[in-house]
Amino acid sequence: MDLSKAKNITFFLLCFNFGTLACFAQGIMAPKDAPRFVYPTSLSLAYGMGNIYTGFDTQPNGNLSFEIQQILAYQFNRFFFTGIGAGLDFWFYNKKVSTFIPIFANATVKFMNRKTSPFIFTNFGYGFKWQMEKKSEDLVFYGTRAGIHFQTGIGLNLKLSEKLSILFSVYYKMQQSAAQFRESDLLFPETNNQLFHFIGIKIGLLY
Secondary structure (H helix, E strand, O other): OOHHHHHHHHHHHHHHHHHHHHHHHHHHOOOOOOOEEEOOEEEEEEEEEOEEEOOOOEEEOOOEEEEEEEEEEEEOOOOEEEEEEEEEEEEEEOOEEEEEEEEEEEEEEEOOOOOEEEEEEEEEEEEEEEEEOOOOOOOEEEOOOOEEEEEEEEEEEEEEEOOEEEEEEEEEEEEEEEEEEOOOOOOOOEEEEEEEEEEEEEEEEEO
């Protein structure tokens, strides 16, 4: 995918989702809903989509992402909460591991006050680099730089009690990063900045 087109698509999704979340939240504020802090915790698994330019050629994005997230949010009513979150995002590819620490703002809207209700969410922030395992014989490394982090998805909220829910969702994720490559062990590495796209599933608890 062309980098400028991918950036435009990501910006459109970000504006659309935050706009939808804000408008919907303003329309459903109700005095009877007691505000409180909530703590969504989730595990997710995502697979890379699109292509990555390695410096030699273009290859499918075969990264497998496993992410742990914790959010501290303020629930204004039974339908809307927003807050800040952090996570650990591990990328696995060809026996290599690259790790990010996403720090982000979250906004989530639930559409119905029922035991089972659909919801949408958006996360936007920055993915910091933590570590990356390298082997001297490897010539290509994915996820070598920090960058913008974005997620958006849709799911189901299964309410177990007034203060505990299970969350299931499917989502799209974008991480701005780079692919680092070198033609041989004798050369200094070069870096291609680009966007890495993922689609995945997430399960979590809201308490």
